[in-house]
Amino acid sequence: MSNYAVYKKWIAKLKKNQKLSHQKSTTPMMAQYFSIKHKHPDMLLFYRMGDFYELFFDDAKIASSVLNIVLTKRGKHKGEEIPMCGVPYHSHENYLERLIRRGFKVAICEQLEDPASAKKRGSKEVVKRDVVRIITPGTLTEDSLLESKEFNSLLAIMCVEEEVGLAWADVSTGNIEIEQCSIDQIQNSVSRIRPKEIIIYDNLEKKDTIKGNLKEWSNRVTYISGVIPKLNNLLLKLCDAYSVTSMNSYGHFLSSELYSLGMLVDYIHLTQKNNFPKLKSPMRFSNTSVMLIDSSTRGNLEIMETVDGKREGSLISIIDRTKTAAGARLLASRVSSPLIDVEEINNRLDQVEAFCKKSDKISEVRLLLKNTLDVERSLNRLNLGRGSPRDLLAISNSLEQIPLIKMIIQSLNNCLEINHKSFFFEELENFGDYKVLYNELSSAIIESPPYTLRDGGFIEKGYSKELDDLIALSQGAKNQLNSLQKKYSDETNINNLKIKYNNIAGYFIEVPIRHGDSLLRDKGEALETETIFYHRQTMTNSMRFTTDELDAIQRKVIESNDKIKILELDLYEKLVSLLKNEAENLYLLAGAIASVDVASSLALLAIQEKYSRPKIDNSLSFEVIGGRHPIVEKSIHNQTNSSFIPNDCELNSKKNDGGGKLCLLTGPNMAGKSTYLRQNAIIIVLAQAGSYVPADSATIGVVDQLFSRVGASDNLSRGHSTFMVEMIETAAILNQATNVSFVILDEIGRG
Template sequence: MTEKTPMMRQYMSIKEKHKDSVLFFRMGDFYEMFRSDAEDVSRLLNLTLTKRHGIPMCGIPYHAAQNYIGRLLNAGRKIAICEQISLPKKGIAVRDVVEIITPGTVVDESFLDKKSNNYLAAIGKVSKVMTFSYVDLSTGEFMAASCSDNHPQEFIRKELSRLGPREILIQESLFDEAYFRSLSNKSGLVLNRIPDWLFDTDSSYRQLTEQFQVANLKGFGFQADDPAIAAAGVLLEYLKDTARHYLTHLGGLKKYSEDLYVSLDDATQKNLELIRNMDDGSSSFTLLNVLDETSTSMGARKMRQWILNPLRSKTGIDARLEAVSILYKNQILLSEIRSVMSHILDMERLSSRIGLDKAHAKDLLSLKDSLKKVFEIEKILEKAEGFSPICTPVMKTTLQNMADQLEEAIMEDPSILLTEGRIIRKGYDSSLDELRELKNNSRAVLDDYLNSIKEETGITNLKLKYNKIIGYFLEISKLQSDLVPDHFIRRQSLVGAERYTTSRLGDLESGINSASEKIVELEKSLFIAIREKLKPEIPVIQELCNKLSELDCYSSLAYTATIRGYVRPQIRDDKSLLIEGGRHPVVEAHLPPGEFIPNSLHMDDKTSTFALITGPNMAGKSTFLRQTALIVLMAQIGSYIPADQAVIGTVDRIFCRVGASDNLARGESTFLVEMNETAHILRNAGERSLVIMDEIGRGTSTNDGLSIAWSIAEYLLEDIRSKTLFATHYHELTNLEHDSLMNLSLSVQETGDDIVFLKKIKEGPANNSYGIHVASLAGLPEEVVSRARQILESMELHKQNSTLIIPETQPVQQQDLFSSDEIVLDQLKSVNIDNMTPLEALNILHSLQENLKN
């Protein structure tokens, strides 16, 4: 095989159209890859790379392709599936790409995280306005937004952090690979350059109205000149090109409005560890891990969305809290719902596979079984006060008809392959039943036919035989040949007999010989027809899934509140923040029951809106800051909270600037990152925001840091006037005076040279930072700790007389390898009490006591 063979010319022609994808080139029972694709894939998948006529090549079996495709997707590759379309009588097979699988467009469950959405996003700019859209092809969710403020990069950074897309389409003039990769936590992120001219509002508008078969997009909330449409149109075009299929399950384009949700920038999402921890990026030790007790995959994805999109509206929050409260107060109802819900499969993604013609028979069987469970939940909810039915009467009729049809059509334990048959239930189609009867009982069918012919003709010695030359035939002795009816067709004459056939016998023979093939073909056509009938009902299934996932979230939050001792917060439309006995939900969940030390916080609507918190490191400042933010966030997603009681005034944004981090890849030091995040807060925070700031200014010199921290505190107090918790190690800040400021600190118990961190918040500033004690607890060498105490004493003296004299280092006495205590203990262990008189025992005790004194 050389570059000049017809097959390689065909390969090169197809590859030219798909340069950015790995081309899976079907040859018989294998997908073959050539040249650079072969070199790349062999390295990624550990496959043997061979050469033929100098052309690198490798291949994978057709039946095992799914496993290899999944690994390539995780590595950030796109795969173009090139199949044999037809086999002409002459020349090579006709081949073409039938599908392009990319990380952002995959719908196969084996390639997806069942608890997370799989987003594809598009970013562009139209008339100086940032246009942004995202879609999850596996669920049908399709959203668009635009941002016209002065800081569109902050909007994009926040959205990409919230969504975590696996693939992004970026307008060419905005393309900056290093920048966009720095915003993602996805190792296999795919970035695509899209020509600027494709981000066109007019052409996108036409595409979208055609897709949704509407005259305009006003019903979806978009005007014809809305910049958000441009990114949505680019996404739609990309989906059509990759799926090579009409996207019937994209029910409609929705407008994402930031005004409906509490804004959480990327730093806040990270610092509060909402869905990913800062250690390994997993969901362990996160708020999601604590709250997600959902029973379905749909509910798990919804819970993730709720945590990242807390509500601003008091009405919406109270509605969720009321639903959680009903279940919380009725534990029997809660248990029944959770039990039935656990048997409902992922109908949301299943409906998408129906729309894309990727659903197999077991998928439809799962849909039927899940719908039956939905009807059970409906009956349970009928006896629950305060809950509306999941289904409207029209929905219920549609879903019941769907379940009945699937019950009638699909057999139990069907094959997932259309090429195997074993899909359609007996009795659904009479033609199929006849073919199966023919295949399974061919001898009985022939005997029945023979008996009917004997009865019809009166030829008693009529026989039905078979040979390989003429097939099935009827044999009659020459003595009865005069009884042969006219429709008999002579096939062969023998000395004493005549052989005949009939049109019916010919049909039976043809049927018996081709029954298996016909069964498979008929089952396939029947199944496809059933699947097609379901497509118009996909919007009904999607609406059902939305309601089910919400119910699952309510039951999850009620269950979490039950097992963790949470209470219902009171929600207000003001700036109050009153928390009695608040606890950190994540830290508490990983401690033995009762070990977490609760703390309270009282911030009213007009005064005491700024809490300045001082105290030593390790005393619990950061935990208290984070727990306050998490409690507010939990309340605004509609969850019960870890506290004795609470009054939460709704916030529009939460900002959390805690911890130290750098971004060396972008040339940003720890202090620069800290200042960038702080500048973002000061630009965007408002009076109804909650601001959490921890140790601002520690990344630079003491005087610079103190000056910056002081100035920031004043700006928050006087200009922004947000609810603020401001933790600092600069005790000078406690001299700040303002009507809205209150000083809080962490309690410390001192006993001689020892201190105990009580981890309790108290009113008033801290007296000491106890830094040297913390250093000692951390295990610094005694020489270092002792020297630090000497220098500290000199510095404190300097404050009094303005003369700083650093004392000379005093040698620390080297301790014996074994202390006297250890020696005495060893002596005591070696004493044989059973062989001693009382006097000997007293003498040894006196000796040991003297050793300890010395």
């Protein structure tokens, strides 16, 4: 039984018992733990204890096994020792990442006050703690937990009568979309969205029907228990999230769409607590604007992942030459949802052609893109209050590249004869250079800032005179310590007397233990000119002391450092506020830069792999000359250093050469028939995504739907024979396909 299965079994047991009972002998700290754990029974609870997050009972057993850390004991409960394990606070993200990858949800319980504040309320009072965030696979925001080249989508599914509403968001970027579909189309939509987590109401009437369509994604489903909220209550939360009085300003929504959107926002509220992310306006995903590809066809063509579920070896891995994370995500989105509008497709192809014609600009722009970091995710972390000085630096470095990228784009525009009224990169040209914002950020943040705010020291010298003065005051006090150490060493004749510092004791004087007694003289015996040493601590090999003079310097240093931290945080918040004010434009700018990345990377792909620009129109033509399968071609080259043998495919009923809409392919085993079928389907996907294609030439009439019937299906596990499965799926294709659909069938009816 897997660790996750063991954990789910414990959760079921815990829910049945309703709560962890505790005896009167339970300590106040454990009583607090039980109270918090009872509210989060289906999650691992990271309970903050000083510099560690600690886990207890079955949480500890599960975590110690998954993380391979020591399982120890802490106190007793009901006469038995309490299992416990812990992870350091400063490096907890490494452990979180491993737990999240295994499907666990983690509740982060923080200390809301320091121990001194708790003691003021009473000697037996415990430090106030509460859950400040719930981390789930679909609500990640930290770079260390995210796949940079993939969307981290959270999908909500709601059914109202026969309508199914889908709403999905990437909390790390703020992107949010909605879609309406039928129940039997859920699987196809989910395979396109590829969510990291799916949420469904446990009491949903059609839950079992929906569940049946999510078989391949069952390990990503979270069922929300309790009574399903009324739509009006969810609408209030939606309006609050978007600071509007009505959602009508965003367009007309069906009840199922509003329900799923409200459900999505409600779940984000639940997991993010008081730090709600900046969500962009909900965008409607239209099935009528993209090529429809069913889930089995996506798998058969290995568009986003191989049959083994890996990115390496898939179509996206073969064609991805992007330099930015946002560019990689945009490319994946385009390949996953190819367009069916001829003008829009050609617009994208024009972008690629621009770089192909001015190939010297490709390397130039890629050098700049390399220094353009993930602005979207940095902005959203700052909006959530989870940002760091490094996010400010990332945005600053990205803004620095904008004027240079714009110059390259302008040179591309000037060299092309484009018939459109405006070129694709005009959106980028319309943006300002953000020189003021860049100058502010670059003058404020040092070149290598710390990862966290609490480390401090991230403001550049010269940015704030007040801060510089405080730092000088603190440094001056610290410099006095060197003089003081020499003075005490000379005065006591102890050459190895040292002034040291640690976080607990602060500054202290340390001498070898053999010299300690000489400093322990009666204070009344000391001369007025002699320093009085006050004993603080005896160690195994040394003794520690302090003096009035050292204490005075320490107070000065602490006071200065406290003021420095407060001022640095204030300056940081002002910089964040500046970025928040420009957030909308910066999001658009990030999108424009991602488009440049995709265009330049596809141009590089075309040049390196000898791809050609396809001719896209609204005809019924399909003519590919010298076509190649990009995945197989790459595999052959890597394994044998040999070349793929190109081939043609012509399906054109208007020609008088005997051609038509049907190609019946025969040949011996291992002749490459299956490769040929998939190859032509992949060429269509690439062309309508806006990419050049692996062929000498290609003329493609826009395809609205792509179907395949290749290999066995999971329906075999439902008791259907191979022949029955093939007939059912072929019938479905015939019922759904139009005159501009593309279908590949491999050995149909062989059973």
